[in-house]
Amino acid sequence: MSIIVNLDVMMAKRKMSLNELSEKVDLTLSNLSILKTGKARAIRFSTLDAICKVLDCQPGDILEFKKK
Amino acid sequence: MKAKTETILTISKFLALTGAIGYSILCGSQLTTLVASFVNPEWAKRTYEVDLNLLGIRDHSAGYYFFAMFLTIVVSALKAIIWWMVFGLLSKLKLQTPFSMEVERKLERIAYLLLTIWIVGSLFWKTYLYYLSRDTGIQLTTNNSGDEYFFMAGMIYIISQVFKRGIEIQEENQLTV
Numbered sequence: 001m002s003i004i005v006n007l008d009v010m011m012a013k014r015k016m017s018l019n020e021l022s023e024k025v026d027l028t029l030s031n032l033s034i035l036k037t038g039k040a041r042a043i044r045f046s047t048l049d050a051i052c053k054v055l056d057c058q059p060g061d062i063l064e065f066k067k068k
Numbered sequence: 069m070k071a072k073t074e075t076i077l078t079i080s081k082f083l084a085l086t087g088a089i090g091y092s093i094l095c096g097s098q099l100t101t102l103v104a105s106f107v108n109p110e111w112a113k114r115t116y117e118v119d120l121n122l123l124g125i126r127d128h129s130a131g132y133y134f135f136a137m138f139l140t141i142v143v144s145a146l147k148a149i150i151w152w153m154v155f156g157l158l159s160k161l162k163l164q165t166p167f168s169m170e171v172e173r174k175l176e177r178i179a180y181l182l183l184t185i186w187i188v189g190s191l192f193w194k195t196y197l198y199y200l201s202r203d204t205g206i207q208l209t210t211n212n213s214g215d216e217y218f219f220m221a222g223m224i225y226i227i228s229q230v231f232k233r234g235i236e237i238q239e240e241n242q243l244t245v
Contacts, residue, residue: 031245041243 004064007036010055025050073163081158088151095144102137128204135196143189150181167234175228182221190214 011021018036022029027047034040035047048059055062105111105126112123112133126133157174193214201207 027245034243035245039243040245041240043245047245 001038002066002068004066005035005038005040005062006064007032007051007062010057010061014055016055021051021054024054077158077161077163081155084151084155084158088148088155091144091148091151095141095148098137098141098144102134102141105133105137125200125204125206125208128206132196132200132204136200139188139193139196143185146181146185146188150178150185153178153181165238167231167238169235172228172231172235175224175231179221179225179228182217182224186214186217186221189217 011018018029018032021027022032025032025047027050035043043063048062051062052059101111109123109126112126122133122136125136153174157171157178160168160170160174162168197208
């Protein structure tokens with residue numbers, strides 16, 4: 001897919017672990033892992049909203065479009 | 069509602085197992101009749117579930133008799149295989165996640181086997197009857213048209229394709245975070 005998930009980059013910038021993010025956004029570790037590894041087929045607005053709130057960033061910081 | 073579905077599933081599983089054992093016995097008995105009729109031709113009278121007395125054909129032409137028995141046994145064997153597959157399918161079916169690739173593959177295989185039954189039991193049988201009457205003058209009439217298997221094959225193939233789409237939707241749902 002041409003959509004790249006930069007969640008790991010943002011987490012590194014905010015010095016936040018996957019466990020901590022999982023607790024704060026109320027999402028299971030496995031679901032966050034699916035998102036981080038780029039295996040996710042879709043992301044809910046509510047999930048994106050929660051992640052942006054916790055990481056204090058814009059959706060564009062997490063999602064990126066790269067032409068193949 | 070879920071308990072009711074589970075009960076229906078258990079009953080269906082039991083019925084499928086009964087059908088599978090029944091058709092396996094039928095196929096075995098027909099095979100025994102064929103083997104026994106090599107020794108004693110009188111056995112050709114007793115072919116189970118064939119409403120025809122095949123002794124007349126056996127006396128006339130052994131080739132036609134063995135071909136009739138071959139078609140009958142193949143159809144019975146295919147029916148037994150289908151029933152075993154239905155039993156396997158119902159055993160694998162989980163109500164929590166009903167859409168699995170295994171179930172879809174089994175459904176598709178059942179559809180192909182039903183199509184084979186239609187080809188063997190209807191097309192081959194009709195061709196056989198035509199040549200039998202042309203070469204020996206023996207007229208056999210059976211109530212079995214076998215066309216229902218063609219309809220069933222089509223229906224189950226469509227269901228398997230709907231299942232395939234269901235698997236895609238289930239996967240998409242699981243990968244939505």
